[in-house]
Amino acid sequence: xxxxxxxxxxxxxxxxxxxxxxxxxxxxxxxxxxxxxxxxxxxxxxxxxxxxxxxxxxxxxxxxxxxxxxxxxxxxxxxxxxxxxxxxxxxxxxxxxxxxxxxxxxxxxxxxxxxxxxxxxxxxxxxxxxxxxxxxxxxxxxxxxxxxxxxxxxxxxxxxxxxxxxxxxxxxxxxxxxxxxxxxxxxxxxxxxxxxxxxxxxxxxxxxxxxxxxxxxxxxxxxxxxxxxxxxxxxxxxxxxxxxxxxxxxxxxxxxxxxxxxxxxxxxxxxxx
Amino acid sequence: xxxxxxxxxxxxxxxxxxxxxxxxxxxxxxxxxxxxxxxxxxxxxxxxxxxxxxxxxxxxxxxxxxxxxxxxxxxxxxxxxxxxxxxxxxxxxxxxxxxxxxxxxxxxxxxxxxxxxxxxxxxxxxxxxxxxxxxxxxxxxxxxxxxxxxxxxxxxxxxxxxxxxxxxxxxxxxxxxxxxxxxxxxxxxxxxxxxxxxxxxxxxxxxxxxxxxxxxxxxxxxxxxxxxxxxxxxxxxxxxxxxxxxxxxxxxxxxxxxxxxxxxxxxxxxxxxxxxxxxxxxxxxxxxxxxxxxxxxxxxxxxxxxx
Numbered sequence: 002x003x004x005x006x007x008x009x010x011x012x013x014x015x016x017x018x019x020x021x022x023x024x025x026x027x028x029x030x031x032x033x034x035x036x037x038x039x040x041x042x043x044x045x046x047x048x049x050x051x052x053x054x055x056x057x058x059x060x061x062x063x064x065x066x067x068x069x070x071x072x073x074x075x076x077x078x079x080x081x082x083x084x085x086x087x088x089x090x091x092x093x094x095x096x097x098x099x100x101x102x103x104x105x106x107x108x109x110x111x112x113x114x115x116x117x118x119x120x121x122x123x124x125x126x127x128x129x130x131x132x133x134x135x136x137x138x139x140x141x142x143x144x145x146x147x148x149x150x151x152x153x154x155x156x157x158x159x160x161x162x163x164x165x166x167x168x169x170x171x172x173x174x175x176x177x178x179x180x181x182x183x184x185x186x187x188x189x190x191x192x193x194x195x196x197x198x199x200x201x202x203x204x205x206x207x208x209x210x211x212x213x214x215x216x217x218x219x220x221x222x223x224x225x226x227x228x229x230x231x232x233x234x235x236x237x238x239x240x241x242x243x244x245x246x247x248x249x250x251x252x253x254x255x256x257x258x259x260x261x262x263x264x265x266x267x268x269x270x271x272x273x274x
Numbered sequence: 275x276x277x278x279x280x281x282x283x284x285x286x287x288x289x290x291x292x293x294x295x296x297x298x299x300x301x302x303x304x305x306x307x308x309x310x311x312x313x314x315x316x317x318x319x320x321x322x323x324x325x326x327x328x329x330x331x332x333x334x335x336x337x338x339x340x341x342x343x344x345x346x347x348x349x350x351x352x353x354x355x356x357x358x359x360x361x362x363x364x365x366x367x368x369x370x371x372x373x374x375x376x377x378x379x380x381x382x383x384x385x386x387x388x389x390x391x392x393x394x395x396x397x398x399x400x401x402x403x404x405x406x407x408x409x410x411x412x413x414x415x416x417x418x419x420x421x422x423x424x425x426x427x428x429x430x431x432x433x434x435x436x437x438x439x440x441x442x443x444x445x446x447x448x449x450x451x452x453x454x455x456x457x458x459x460x461x462x463x464x465x466x467x468x469x470x471x472x473x474x475x476x477x478x479x480x481x482x483x484x485x486x487x488x489x490x491x492x493x494x495x496x497x498x499x500x501x502x503x504x505x506x507x508x509x510x511x512x513x514x515x516x517x518x519x520x521x522x523x524x525x526x527x528x529x530x531x532x533x534x535x536x537x538x539x540x541x542x543x544x545x546x547x548x549x550x551x552x553x554x555x556x557x558x559x560x561x562x563x564x565x566x567x568x569x570x571x572x573x574x575x576x577x578x579x580x581x
Contacts, residue, residue, distance in 0.1 A: 004377055098358065098359075099362055099370075102354070106326070106349045107349070107350075270329075272327060272329070
């Protein structure tokens with residue numbers, strides 16, 4: 002298993018697209034802070050001497066807590082790009098037929114699927130760290146970043162989002178490796194990565210709330226793509242919403258534990274072409 | 275262990291249609307086994323099953339005397355090149371090799387391992403900056419063979435490995451395969467349309483036709499079954515046969531094309547010609563025929579082939 006993962010990692014770090022995506026994620030996140038400031042300044046300029054508008058705009062933040070940077074390190078565009086990279090990587094050996102050189106010689110063919118999930122985990126780890134670092138640097142260019150906030154909570158936020166994104170990756174691998182559909186994978190990555198499923202969740206919520214006479218049930222609180230993009234803090238923005246985090250973690254873990262063995266099963270049954 | 279590979283009623287069915295059925299192949303250690311058959315005969319399907327890339331619908335096979343899970347553990351001793359070589363087009367030849375080396379746990383940094391592999395297939399002068407996608411078909415085939423050789427496998431399965439190679443390349447691959455068999459004791463299963471080339475290296479053959487293994491024989495058996503014979507065309511075959519009997523030639527047949535086939539006294543064609551002409555029979559042609567693998571293949575399958 003370790004050998005296959007090492008081989009896949011070698012391949013990942015040889016892919017130009019990996020570095021292109023890294024640079025894109027870095028630039029997009031570096032720009033977050035300065036763009037926020039730019040938008041604020043534009044708002045002030047447009048407000049002119051309108052005191053009401055100026056009051057609404059308020060004053061620009063003087064500092065930002067590192068905890069809050071971590072509460073939203075990846076934008077929707079970044080997420081889609083990263084998920085597309087996962088698809089390119091996972092589908093490349095199938096598309097080029099390289100898999101024929103290896104699959105038959107492994108004692109467990111399913112190791113290929115596990116390896117792809119492991120490397121997907123590595124991709125999102127690197128990209129999320131890059132996003133956090135560059136977003137922090139971007140903020141440091143315009144305001145003071147307070148690193149004294151609770152780093153344990155910050156780490157939890159990072160891990161929860163990572164797990165949610167890994168769950169999305171396991172769904173992608175089911176489509177790409179299990180069903181051999183790169184196009185299907187691309188569609189899923191755009192829909193889940195950009196959060197388009199939230200529209201479907203609204204409809205599902207209405208249906209479930211009506212059917213079970215519930216009030217305020219939100220399926221989005223359980224779905225990894227939705228949890229990934231949500232603010233996971235309480236209203237004060239300074240502490241984690243434990244309930245929301247737990248729901249996200251349990252569902253993401255469940256999705257990984259169910260879907261990954263299913264992908265392995267389908268992959269084992271299919272002929273390698 | 276008498277056989278390194280044995281298949282037992284190996285069958286693969288796609289959408290209720292048998293791609294091959296009841297295949298029973300036996301391969302001895304150290305031999306080169308040639309799999310012959312036209313396009314779509316089922317050669318690749320058989321090779322894919324033996325390579326572990328496709329599961330049989332029915333039947334089983336053993337490798338190195340083992341079956342099931344024990345056999346799966348030994349699959350790292352099998353190298354394969356099935357259909358066209360699977361390569362990452364943007365990666366260099368060495369990077370393509372490195373990826374498999376790492377997956378198989380081979381220390382490629384030792385003893386210029388990759389250089390040795392590339393030299394073996396004649397790609398030692400290829401630039402490391404050139405992606406495999408820029409290679410010619412022949413170069414890709416060679417790199418595919420190099421990939422199959424990673425880890426010094428005991429058995430290599432090569433599906434049409436000389437496809438796209440120029441005559442020089444074909445000779446080089448033949449020499450490489452002979453060297454692998456003679457020096458490293460590798461067992462090789464190879465399929466090819468170029469039957470003359472296969473005839474030069476294979477020790478055993480299997481003829482696949484419409485998904486069935488029609489015949490399986492060694493090179494020595496092929497020689498005994500076919501070998502040489504005298505082919506005679508006349509206007510009166512029955513009179514010619516009885517005339518030949520008078521000069522002591524009794525091992526004669528009339529083949530499907532209406533030619534007399536004489537299986538003895540092959541160096542005595544002048545006497546045969548004199549006897550036939552002396553009996554006032556029109557002799558249209560008489561010559562010693564060498565039966566090639568291709569002739570034998572056509573005879574067994576009863577038709578043309580597209581190789």
